[in-house]
Amino acid sequence: EADIYQTPRYLVIGTGKKITLECSQTMGHDKMYWYQQDPGMELHLIHYSYGVNSTEKGDLSSESTVSRIRTEHFPLTLESARPSHTSQYLCASSDPYKETQYFGPGTRLLVL
Amino acid sequence: ILNVEQSPQSLHVQEGDSTNFTCSFPSSNFYALHWYRWETAKSPKALFVMTLNGDEKKKGRISATLNTKEGYSYLYIKGSQPEDSATYLCAFNDYTDKLIFGTGTRLQVFP
Numbered sequence: 329e330a331d332i333y334q335t336p337r338y339l340v341i342g343t344g345k346k347i348t349l350e351c352s353q354t355m356g357h358d359k360m361y362w363y364q365q366d367p368g369m370e371l372h373l374i375h376y377s378y379g380v381n382s383t384e385k386g387d388l389s390s391e392s393t394v395s396r397i398r399t400e401h402f403p404l405t406l407e408s409a410r411p412s413h414t415s416q417y418l419c420a421s422s423d424p425y426k427e428t429q430y431f432g433p434g435t436r437l438l439v440l
Numbered sequence: 441i442l443n444v445e446q447s448p449q450s451l452h453v454q455e456g457d458s459t460n461f462t463c464s465f466p467s468s469n470f471y472a473l474h475w476y477r478w479e480t481a482k483s484p485k486a487l488f489v490m491t492l493n494g495d496e497k498k499k500g501r502i503s504a505t506l507n508t509k510e511g512y513s514y515l516y517i518k519g520s521q522p523e524d525s526a527t528y529l530c531a532f533n534d535y536t537d538k539l540i541f542g543t544g545t546r547l548q549v550f551p
Contacts, residue, residue: 332483359537370444371529371541387538418484422537427472427491429539431483 331355334419334432341409342440349404349435351419359422360402361429362386362394364415371418377402409439442466444532446542453520453549460516461545463530467511474539475504475515476529484529487515520549 332353341347353360358379363371363386373386377396391413392406402421406413416436420429445464453459465473472491478484488497493508501518517524527546531539 363541368543370543371531371539373538376538387540427489427537428474428486430486431476433481433483 332419332421332430332432334417334435336435337433338436338438340438340440343408343410345409347406347409347437349417349419349437351402351404351432352400353402353421353430353432354400355421355423355430356399357421357423357430358399359424360396361420361422362392362402362404363418363420364388364390365418365434366415375404409437411439413437414439442532442534442540444530444540444542446528446530446545448545449543450546451548453547455521455549455551457520457549458516458518459520459547460514461528461547463513463515463542465511465513465530465532465540466534467509469534470508470511471533471535471537473506473508473513474531474533475513476531478527478529478544479525487528517547520547522549522551525549 335350360377362375365371372388374390375394377383418434419432422429475487476484488504490506495506504515506513527544529544531541
C-alpha cells in the first residue's frame, strides 16, 4: 500500500494570503506530481518533478510554484491566493517499475 | 491536443446489476491506459494499467479491455455492490509519462 500524505485536507483562506500545500511520500519515489481539479472537470497536471532540485510546469498553466529539496517532500505554494485558485489539489508520486501513480487524498482550497 | 473522454458521466444502478463504462483516447503515440477508482473523501486508487492492444485485466468483479487501434477501453463491473460506488477515472499516457485524465464516470449503486 502506497503512503502519500497531503495537508491540510481543507483550507478556507482570504484573498491575498500566502499558502503552502504540503505533500509527502514515504516510498522513495523520484517522480512526483501536482494535479488541479475543478468540480466536474478532469484532473490537470500543473507541476511535476523527476527528482531533487528538478521541477517542471505541467500542461495547465498555474500561478503556483513548487520546490523539491528532499525526495519525500514536494510542497506547492501560492504567494497571493485569489478566488480563481479555489479548486482541489492532488499530489501523486510514481513507481518507475509499475508505471502507476499513487495519489494523496487531496486538499480542497476555498479562497474568499 | 490530447483528449480523453469518458461515458456516461454518471450512472445509477441497483445492487446486483452489471454495468460498463467507456473511455476513448488518442490512438496515436499510445503507451499505457490507466483506470483509477476514486471514492469520496479518499485518494484515487489504481485499478489497472494496460499497455497491449487486446489486453484484458480482471480484479474480482471488475474487468477491463483495451483496443489501442481504435482508441477505447471498457471497464465492466459484474454484480454491482454498494461499495462499488465511486468515480472511475481513466487516464492515457504517451511516451512522456504524463497522464491525461478523463472527467470520470460517477457510479452509484443502490441497495
